[in-house]
Amino acid sequence: MEKVAPHAHLTVVSRFESIELVLAVVDDLLKQAELNGETRHWVGLAVREAIANAVKHGSREEEERIRVEATVEDGEVIVRVRDKGPGFDPDELSDPLAPENLLRPSGRGIFYMRKLMDDVEFRFDDDRGTEVVLRKQISSEEDFARTEEDTG
């Protein structure tokens, strides 16, 4: 019988309130893949940042939709967040660790994503909009839940 990998694909309205719903779905998915609470927390945080950016920077109109796609397959978590915005130049990002930026109230989201995940890729397309692809290998022992409780 056909194998079903943990998978979720959904559209949500582009507003901060949608973050918790997406996080609940992604967390359930990571539980299906038997990842432990620690790993789920950090992946979840990276996803929060990606959605927050799509909401903040990725709308051309009010209340557009954001697409989220998440899978765990072949030992890798992949989360894609796509918005309808104009995109940006990733080479122009300022370094949040530079002394002049250290006390700025913003500009840390992508930096966190990169630290929390193995790979963060941005794709821009006039028709499809902006997509961020977050990847994390979970082959290593430390990501898996050891006990039932740990997945709870």
Added chain:
Amino acid sequence: MEKVAPHAHLTVVSRFESIELVLAVVDDLLKQAELNGETRHWVGLAVREAIANAVKHGSREEEERIRVEATVEDGEVIVRVRDKGPGFDPDELSDPLAPENLLRPSGRGIFYMRKLMDDVEFRFDDDRGTEVVLRKQISSEEDFARTEEDTG
């Protein structure tokens, strides 16, 4: 730019606890389509019944996965729930309104689905498992939210 219809597709572990997550996702989708609270409640209830059946009757092994796909497109809500079980014969269902069944504790789920939705279809496939497809036209005025509050 490419149009994004409200859409959700996810796998959940086959257990009753998954129902609330699926319902939250479906309800958000129906809000995106601006359906009112009343319509969302009844569609949600039909979805509850479909998932409950997938959990109760649709597993061959412990903790298999269920797939749910929901869309609102061209004035129609479509929700598909697919499990890995052996299926059943829809022609053999007993009538919950028959006097001898009226006080039975079970056997009303599919009857409710049919009353709450416009169309309920079952598909069986050795490889893909059992799928129930729930459809409801929402072209009529009465399904739409009149106020912001109504979608809340």
Added chain:
Amino acid sequence: MNIRQREHGDVKILDLQGKITIGVGDVAVRDAVQTALAAGSKKILLNMEGVTTIDSAGVGELVSAYTTVTNRDGVLKLVNLPSKVTDILQITQLITVFEIYDDEDEAVESFS
């Protein structure tokens, strides 16, 4: 599902709050009715005012509660049905099976 128990004379009133749905609320209702019966109550009134959702498992539980109580020479009645619950009982023609009241005092009096 949250269930509060009260007494009004010899009538046991169970205030049901939340969802009576598969896996959670349905079991809670069963347990509460069993407990009331075990404690000797013969007159049980389910106050449905706070029920937000009921599914076929919840309906099945109400039917089971009804038959169990009746089989033990007790009487089970319902009061304060939200329209969503009434509609659901109507669809499966159970609305005439249960004795249903709109007013708690009236319901309580009807037991005597």
Added chain:
Amino acid sequence: MNIRQREHGDVKILDLQGKITIGVGDVAVRDAVQTALAAGSKKILLNMEGVTTIDSAGVGELVSAYTTVTNRDGVLKLVNLPSKVTDILQITQLITVFEIYDDEDEAVESFS
């Protein structure tokens, strides 16, 4: 996000509970700190013990609170950081910017 306010001598202690995340918790922290400043507090201690998640918006809010309080000749310190909060501040090298304590009494004393 839930914020309780307490006082210990002239130190205002804010117990932060829940998520300091974009759109909800971040604003709550800002408001609480503004209120404390408006009420004349110059010594503010954020008790982070109950914080379950903090995102970059939350971190930004902590930084803003720090600079706002400092600019008004006040002092803002942190106590009881869960490891998830410590890790996040570490990643962006903010752990050395804030004055952080493990023990509330010690933190309170440090203000005098």
